[in-house]
Amino acid sequence: MATILRALIVEDSEYDTQTMLRELRRGGYEVEYERVETRSAMEQALSERTWDLILCDYTLPRFSAGDALRTLQQSGLDLPFIIISGTIEEENAVDMLKAGAHDFIVKGRMARLLPAIERELKDAQTRRVQREGEGERQELMARLEAINSEIERFTYLAFHDLRAPLITIKGFAGALEQDLEAGRHDQALRDIQRIGGAADRMDEILSDLLEFARIGRVRRPSEDVDSQQLVQEALQKLDSLIRAKSVTVRVSPDLPQVHGDRVRLREVFENLIENAAQYTSDQKEPLIEIGTRWQDDQQIIFVRDNGQGVDPRYHNRIFELFEKLDPNTQGPGIGLALARRIIEVHGGKIWVESGGEGQGSTFCFTLPEKSEVKILLK
Numbered sequence: 001m002a003t004i005l006r007a008l009i010v011e012d013s014e015y016d017t018q019t020m021l022r023e024l025r026r027g028g029y030e031v032e033y034e035r036v037e038t039r040s041a042m043e044q045a046l047s048e049r050t051w052d053l054i055l056c057d058y059t060l061p062r063f064s065a066g067d068a069l070r071t072l073q074q075s076g077l078d079l080p081f082i083i084i085s086g087t088i089e090e091e092n093a094v095d096m097l098k099a100g101a102h103d104f105i106v107k108g109r110m111a112r113l114l115p116a117i118e119r120e121l122k123d124a125q126t127r128r129v130q131r132e133g134e135g136e137r138q139e140l141m142a143r144l145e146a147i148n149s150e151i152e153r154f155t156y157l158a159f160h161d162l163r164a165p166l167i168t169i170k171g172f173a174g175a176l177e178q179d180l181e182a183g184r185h186d187q188a189l190r191d192i193q194r195i196g197g198a199a200d201r202m203d204e205i206l207s208d209l210l211e212f213a214r215i216g217r218v219r220r221p222s223e224d225v226d227s228q229q230l231v232q233e234a235l236q237k238l239d240s241l242i243r244a245k246s247v248t249v250r251v252s253p254d255l256p257q258v259h260g261d262r263v264r265l266r267e268v269f270e271n272l273i274e275n276a277a278q279y280t281s282d283q284k285e286p287l288i289e290i291g292t293r294w295q296d297d298q299q300i301i302f303v304r305d306n307g308q309g310v311d312p313r314y315h316n317r318i319f320e321l322f323e324k325l326d327p328n329t330q331g332p333g334i335g336l337a338l339a340r341r342i343i344e345v346h347g348g349k350i351w352v353e354s355g356g357e358g359q360g361s362t363f364c365f366t367l368p369e370k371s372e373v374k375i376l377l378k
């Protein structure tokens with residue numbers, strides 16, 4: 001079976017073109033070709049079709065091999081560029097090779113054409129493999145750099161937030177010893193309670209950090225999930241908090257079916273609803289709305305509150321680990337970071353919309369179409 005060769009021929013002579021084609025067919029190639037004579041025709045051919053190589057006459061009435069080579073280089077394509085001419089002088093041929101041409105063939109010596117083409121096609125394939133390998137290497141290096149940066153930040157933040165309860169435990173352990181020696185038993189009981197509270201906080205931080213670290217590393221099959229059901233499950237889990245904050249929750253009946261990890265996606269709703277409830281507590285009539293909208297042919301799910309809002313300067317920062325705009329709220333500040341990681345592992349995006357203080361917040365996220373999701377990560 002003949003090998004298909006797609007050749008762009010820069011040549012003004014139909015006779016010379018047919019001579020080249022006969023030589024290529026003699027070598028077992030089935031040739032798909034186009035002959036061009038001008039820069040604009042060459043640019044159009046390069047943009048509209050895929051080529052294996054370019055065969056170019058040295059001199060044309062309105063074009064030259066130098067012009068054609070520059071046109072190829074400006075296109076960004078890496079194709080073998082072979083000059084075929086009966087008039088090229090050795091000095092000019094050397095200049096063309098220095099400029100980037102891969103070989104030149106004298107028209108009276110067409111026997112060299114097939115070996116030159118085979119060699120250049122192999123070299124072009126080698127260059128493609130090397131570029132792909134280099135691209136993969138660069139991508140891997142970038143990923144490693146991002147991972148190292150995340151580990152460094154993760155370690156710093158973990159140390160910073162774990163140190164506070166440790167200081168509390170150490171301080172009240174000393175106070176406990178003094179109170180016991182002085183016979184202050186009521187105070188000693190309070191010391192023990194403070195130590196227990198600090199230990200509980202450490203346990204909460206460590207559990208959340210473990211949860212954060214596991215996302216994206218342990219695989220679990222995805223499934224079709226009714227997001228309406230996920231919201232109801234999340235609200236049921238957060239019922240005591242919502243009642244304590246006297247929050248009204250409105251859920252749209254139009255929430256879509258999504259495809260993903262049921263447990264993780266429910267955690268997204270839990271974290272976003274809990275965050276909204278925490279930041280609406282100072283409102284007379286705290287309200288959370290959960291719904292969906294369309295934007296640029298993409299469905300967006302949102303959790304909106306009428307709470308204190310988020311200054312635009314912090315719209316990205318609040319999704320980082322341990323970031324809390326209000327240090328008086330409960331929790332270590334990992335919920336939004338967990339939500340972002342889950343959504344990104346699913347191939348979606350998450351962001352916040354808020355005009356600033358006192359204007360409420362709308363947390364939005366997207367998920368890819370079902371056909372785009374194969375395996376989601378736990």
